[in-house]
Amino acid sequence: MKSILTDRQLAITIERLSHQLVENHLDFHDTVVIGLQPRGIFLSDRIYRHLQALVPSANIPYGKLDITFYRDDYKSGNLHVPNETDIAFSIDDKKVILIDDVLYTGRTIRSAMDAMLDFGRPAKVELCVLVDRRFSRELPIQPDYTGRTIDAIITERVKVLWNERDGKDEVVLIA
Amino acid sequence: MHLRMSLSVKHLLGIRDLTRQDIELVFQTADQFKEVLQRPIKKVPTLRDTTIVNVFFENSTRTRLSFELAEKRLGADVMNFSASGSSVSKGETLIDTVNNILSMKVDMVVMRHSATGAPHFLAKHINVPIVNAGDGINEHPTQALLDAFSIREKLGSVEGKKIAICGDIMHSRVALSNIYCLKKLGAEVTVVGPPTLIPKHIAKALDVNVSYDIKETLKWADVANVLRIQLERQNMPLFSTLREYSLAYGVNRKLLDSLGKEIVIMHPGPINRGVELSSDVADSGQSIILDQVENGVATRMAVLYLLARKEN
Numbered sequence: 001m002k003s004i005l006t007d008r009q010l011a012i013t014i015e016r017l018s019h020q021l022v023e024n025h026l027d028f029h030d031t032v033v034i035g036l037q038p039r040g041i042f043l044s045d046r047i048y049r050h051l052q053a054l055v056p057s058a059n060i061p062y063g064k065l066d067i068t069f070y071r072d073d074y075k076s077g078n079l080h081v082p083n084e085t086d087i088a089f090s091i092d093d094k095k096v097i098l099i100d101d102v103l104y105t106g107r108t109i110r111s112a113m114d115a116m117l118d119f120g121r122p123a124k125v126e127l128c129v130l131v132d133r134r135f136s137r138e139l140p141i142q143p144d145y146t147g148r149t150i151d152a153i154i155t156e157r158v159k160v161l162w163n164e165r166d167g168k169d170e171v172v173l174i175a
Numbered sequence: 176m177h178l179r180m181s182l183s184v185k186h187l188l189g190i191r192d193l194t195r196q197d198i199e200l201v202f203q204t205a206d207q208f209k210e211v212l213q214r215p216i217k218k219v220p221t222l223r224d225t226t227i228v229n230v231f232f233e234n235s236t237r238t239r240l241s242f243e244l245a246e247k248r249l250g251a252d253v254m255n256f257s258a259s260g261s262s263v264s265k266g267e268t269l270i271d272t273v274n275n276i277l278s279m280k281v282d283m284v285v286m287r288h289s290a291t292g293a294p295h296f297l298a299k300h301i302n303v304p305i306v307n308a309g310d311g312i313n314e315h316p317t318q319a320l321l322d323a324f325s326i327r328e329k330l331g332s333v334e335g336k337k338i339a340i341c342g343d344i345m346h347s348r349v350a351l352s353n354i355y356c357l358k359k360l361g362a363e364v365t366v367v368g369p370p371t372l373i374p375k376h377i378a379k380a381l382d383v384n385v386s387y388d389i390k391e392t393l394k395w396a397d398v399a400n401v402l403r404i405q406l407e408r409q410n411m412p413l414f415s416t417l418r419e420y421s422l423a424y425g426v427n428r429k430l431l432d433s434l435g436k437e438i439v440i441m442h443p444g445p446i447n448r449g450v451e452l453s454s455d456v457a458d459s460g461q462s463i464i465l466d467q468v469e470n471g472v473a474t475r476m477a478v479l480y481l482l483a484r485k486e487n
Contacts, residue, residue: 066207069219069249074484081180081200082207118216 004131004158005148005171013147014043017128018050020145021097028058030123031095036112037066037083040100042162043130047099061094063087070111085115092120101160103129106141131158131171182481186298186305189314190355198359202324204477205470212248212473222251225483227283228276231308232258232269235287237444237468238308238318242285245475251483254281269293270300277301283483286310304482312346318443319352321474323360325467326398329439334361339396341389342424342451345372345413346405349443353400354381367392368424371413389424394434400441401426401452417450427453437461444468 005013025031028051035044041064048062068082098112109127116122128145133152150173152158157174161167182197190198211219227246231239239255246253256276263272273284284305286294291311298305309315327333338357344350344366357364358381365384366373378385386392393399404420414420426440440452440462448454457464 068207069211069221069480071221074221081203084207085210114220118214118219120215 001175002173003170004150004173007163007169010130010169010171013130014046015050017130017145017147018047018054021047021051021128022054024126025095025097026055028055028060030093031097032061032063032089032091033097033099034063034065034087034091034116036098036100036108037064037068037085039160039162042164043101043160044099047128061089063089065098065112065115067108067111067115070115072107072111087119090120091116091122093123094120095124095126096122097126097128099128101129102131102133102158103127103141103143103146104133104136104158106137106139109141110139130160133158181484185482186294186307187316187478187482188294188298188305188307190316190319190352190359191314193316193356193359195359198320198323198356201320201474201477201481202327204480205320205324205473208248208473208476208480209470211476212469218248218250220250221480222246222249222483225249225282226252226254226280227285227479227483228254228256228281229308230256230273230276230284230286232263232286232288232293233309235309237471238287238315241468241471242306242308242317242475245472245479246285248472249476249479251283251479254279269297273297273301277303283479306478306482309348311348312351313348314352314355315348315443316352316356317471317475317478318349319356320478321467321471322349322353322400322441322443323356324474325441325463325470326357326362326439328466328470329463330397333357336362336397337395338362338364339386339392339399340364340366340402341392341399341426342368342402343372343404344368344377344402345374347402349400350402351381354383358382365392365395369414369420389426390430390433393426393430393438394436396438398439398441399426400443402443403445403447404451417447421450425449425451425453426456428455428459431456431461439463441467 035041064086066083066085068080126144129143130147132143132146132149134149135151159172161170163169183194184192229242243253283303285308287308288310291313293310294305294307307316323333340350354364365386367386367389442452442464446452446457
């Protein structure tokens with residue numbers, strides 16, 4: 001198991017991602033944030049807290065999206081217990097920032113876009129991820145904001161540990 | 176958290192076969208489908224490559240519509256078959272009928288039949304998941320799941336709650352499935368009705384309380400699940416007149432006002448208004464009858480979702 005980001009590096013990375021979002025969205029007047037269940041929520045919660053501190057005047061809508069019912073591997077025997085979806089606002093004509101922890105094959109994001117379009121028709125969708133495994137894509141999906149790019153081989157696994165759930169903050173590569 | 180979990184059964188033939196964990200998994204899944212049903216687009220593509228056939232050998236409106244809506248909300252392809260006007264009336268056997276339907280590459284069967292055990296028989300002979308939508312006087316598992324789900328939603332949990340099941344226990348598959356389900360979830364159950372409509376050894380066999388006094392039972396209860404008098408299943412009179420039944424066992428405003436507390440009123444429908452339940456009670460704020468109907472779709476979506484998974 002190899003450490004890719006320590007807790008300090010993880011905190012700085014999340015802060016940088018938040019600043020990049022502010023740089024592109026300024027006052028967030030027509031922007032909404034949506035975190036992907038289950039593990040993208042830990043990242044989106046933190047980014048959202050940063051955004052509130054950086055742009056205190058903005059009242060940014062923040063939702064959580066579960067994509068279990070939109071997965072394309074249902075037939076392969078993978079049964080997932082769904083998580084809560086909570087999007088209590090319209091995304092019509094809004095700029096949506098989708099947030100997830102690891103971008104790997106791109107299939108989760110493909111499902112997320114399907115799920116999101118059932119809630120309305122956004123003006124624009126951006127993708128923000130903590131880790132981009134850039135050579136593992138199975139669909140043409142790329143992030144707009146990346147915390148760290150990792151070139152891992154297929155047998156390796158990238159795991160993001162969160163203090164709230166795992167007792168510590170760290171990104172590790174498991175061989 | 177994405178837990179990899181599944182039901183312990185391949186078919187939903189009865190609540191008797193389920194574990195408490197199975198029931199809780201259905202509820203947990205149904206919670207999320209309830210959210211789907213509140214969305215602007217109330218449909219998900221989860222079962223978009225699955226074909227489900229609803230085979231109804233016995234009349235039903237609400238259960239069939241509820242299943243059909245659940246299937247369509249999941250994106251499945253749906254076929255409906257009703258026995259009346261079909262080859263069943265020409266003498267075709269149950270297995271032949273279903274095998275013919277399955278030859279059309281159907282992935283799941285939802286079946287209602289007037290004979291107890293018909294879905295169990297079918298499950299031995301065909302290889303796709305079967306959901307029992309009511310068999311004779313045996314079980315109606317999805318009704319029990321949606322009833323318990325509605326109690327959980329209204330009162331926070333089922334465990335420790337006191338539930339009265341009122342009326343025609345003898346002929347009710349809803350009563351039997353409800354008893355199994357509520358007991359597995361840790362509720363205390365009393366069946367109440369005229370002695371002729373309560374099976375003799377039910378207290379011992381199913382570990383429920385038996386009462387013939389509706390007022391005393393409702394004083395004790397948190398919830399009253401009032402059942403329909405099933406005149407069509409009675410081949411000899413088991414009480415004198417509907418009017419007398421209504422006077423002795425009907426749930427009405429006067430009875431509820433005399434309890435000194437507010438209890439939750441449920442009914443699986445269709446209601447014989449003015450017989451087992453008066454109209455003012457059925458339409459009152461303490462009745463959750465329409466919530467039961469709404470929860471029926473979410474609960475059935477959960478059952479279909481959990482059973483439709485393909486084995487590799």
